[in-house]
Amino acid sequence: MEHYKVGEIAEKIGVNIETLRYYEKIKIMPKPKRMESRYRIYDELDLKRLLFIKRAKELGFTLKEIKELLNIKIESTATCGDVKHLAENKLTDIEERIKDLKSIKNVLVKLVNQCVCEELSTDECPILEVIDPKTKSLKGGDTI
Amino acid sequence: MEHYKVGEIAEKIGVNIETLRYYEKIKIMPKPKRMESRYRIYDELDLKRLLFIKRAKELGFTLKEIKELLNIKIESTATCGDVKHLAENKLTDIEERIKDLKSIKNVLVKLVNQCVCEELSTDECPILEVIDPKTKSLKGGDTI
DNA sequence: ATAATATCAGTAGTAGAGTACGGAGTCAAG
DNA sequence: CTTGACTCCGTACTCTACTACTGATATTAT
Structure with a gap:
């Protein structure tokens, strides 16, 4: 499985590194695994998720709405x-x-x-x- | 031709009165005519324009982009x-x-x-x- | 005629979504 | 083994698109 450091994935999807930290903070992205050095590591799934977020934003969804879209299937409390x-x-x-x-x-x-x-x-x-x-x-x- | 005061049109399209003044300020809405009392008066065309702006915003366009869309035909300087x-x-x-x-x-x-x-x-x-x-x-x- | 409601202009404040900054730790090349 | 690039975290700042507030007129209802 491919994995990326924060700067690499930021470059790949064309967003600022700070944006990734921000997405983590507001919990639209999950906490990534870390290397021993505490550097974040991202994988293909994170990449997909970020591409989706980026495009959904362009389509006029708020980050809150995007979070909901991404969580539709995980809502195990709901029937x-x-x-x-x-x-x-x-x-x-x-x-x-x-x-x-x-x-x-x-x-x-x-x-x-x-x-x-x-x-x-x-x-x-x-x-x-x-x-x-x-x-x-x-x-x-x-x-x- | 129907005409509305600022509060009436704001109510009709479901936005804040201040938003209308803001749109005027950033020139996405033209300066409306005034009554003798200096009250703004809006007409059907303004209503249409505002509905378009509102929906286009929901569709993910910025006010800047919406302005461009609305001005496509008026750009008389451009060929x-x-x-x-x-x-x-x-x-x-x-x-x-x-x-x-x-x-x-x-x-x-x-x-x-x-x-x-x-x-x-x-x-x-x-x-x-x-x-x-x-x-x-x-x-x-x-x-x- | 007078109280309640609407509008005026200007300025200040807010929420969402980033973006920048600064000092310290980490890694890779020479 | 140091120098430059990368990353860490926390905090502060920015931009867009409003939203609120103020004190002064204007209109409307009783």
């Missing part, structure tokens, strides 16, 4: 049904994100293909039409 | 070709977001349908497999 229920909520959230991103994408596609930029009055920005006002905010609902 | 080029980059970014969200979605669907939570060892978290490490980070590229 399988509970976990299922919560996973379903995350799923709904993600489906809505995909839907809205697709709407934005469509507008950009039109913009790129037709190059309509000159033809639009300053007042009508096509991108404003993509969000359906009927979509209610789901904030404050269930969390996993 | 149509430039705008097109930049819109294409945004498009690529969004397509990748959709792709990765779909991967996460698939894992959650499996989780929900098969309720595999009990069957997995603590070590193997299915969600960690969704991000393809070959995907390079595109940070620092073009911005609009």
